[in-house]
Amino acid sequence: MRYYIGLDNGGTATKAALFDVHGKEIGSYGMATRAITPRPGFVERDMDEMWEANCAVIGVCWIKPA
DSSP states (O other): OEEEEEEEEOOSSSEEEETTTTOOOOEEEEEEOBOOOTTTTBBOOHHHHHHHHHHHHHHHHTTTBB
């Protein structure tokens, strides 16, 4: 069976959602992520932390029912 996964790396959270080919949500998971604000008006993300967060939410979304 085929599945589709969506990732969202927002300003405060990283989320993943898993769907079947008919668009039915199989599972989803999100977790808070850190934003780095070196000075007012600037926001950065640590790419290593973002990678780890993406791996974590993907790993959980398929076992956590929607």
